[in-house]
Amino acid sequence: MKKLAFLLAVLTVVTIMAVPGFAASGQYYSGYWGVTSNAFIAVDGKVLTLERNPVIIDGRILVAARTTFQVLGVTTEWYPSYGVIEMSKGDKSITMSIGLKVAYTDRSVKYMEAPPILVNGTVMVPIRFVAEAFGENVGWDAKNEIAYIGRQPTEIPSRGGLTNNRTYKVVIDAGHGGTQSGAVYGGIKEKDLNLDIAKRLNGLLIAEGIKTYMTRDNDATVGLYTRSALANNVDADLLVSVHNNAGNSKTTGSMTLYHPDSSKKKGNLTAYEFAKIVQKNLNKTLKSKDMGVIQRPNLAVLRTSNMPAVIAEIGYMTNSAELSKLKTDSYKQQAAEALRDAVLESLEKMYK
């Protein structure tokens, strides 16, 4: 991590504000390839709490428009049916369109190096372009990974305790795959749903500087013992297996499965405690019904892995309302964010 941090620092000094992304962890946003970043955003010396992580496209940082710029007194109007954003303060204004690199400001057309994008309903705009259009300067604190408008912040909040030089290793297991579809309802195969959420989680954990391993990143058939063997071989801190549930049509909610053996402990964290943290975060973020943490001594993946491991059953595919949610990008993203939060909280407890 130290080496990587140094490399990041050097590169960002060379091209101010250009933060290299992790090619493997990106996804398309409004037609552009972007990666999520765990950089802090600060305005006038204060680090902001934002509803979304910044996204980096072509080395440019994009931030949540409204919450970032309202601190400066900038008003943001969003016209979803036209994909148009209008930001204004006093006699200055900028008009931009989602996915387009042209902006109208100061009575002229200007070109942006990255376009505004939409991430799960949040309008994200290039921080430097917008700040400069309103006469503000933008700086980059490479050491603390903070993009700031105006004054450089002196108080740096902690990043969830994962700031030491340890390399955290997490194995992400997308349940089923290949010839094993898992549950199939409403034309949706569980294996595809699991993989989609697992890939999102992978990107989010890489953005936190965690070393990840996926048991599959495509529609491959993977044996149950291969999954735990990977986790054991890389001496993973945690194993997260992503699944979705099936039951009767009325049952809904999230459930987390774990192995009761107390030897599956790492640092200060047992498998049971890991399961509790995962379940809590799923219920909190997805607002899903709490179906509890359940002991499953006979499931191969849990039984044969040496570290705290869980099977996270995100929701019930057999309930039509829950399946409709599971089909949406925003719900899958929230599920991945809940699992990311659970992993961070668990790693912090593990090494405290």
Ligand SMILES: [Zn+2]
């Ligand atoms: Zn399953």
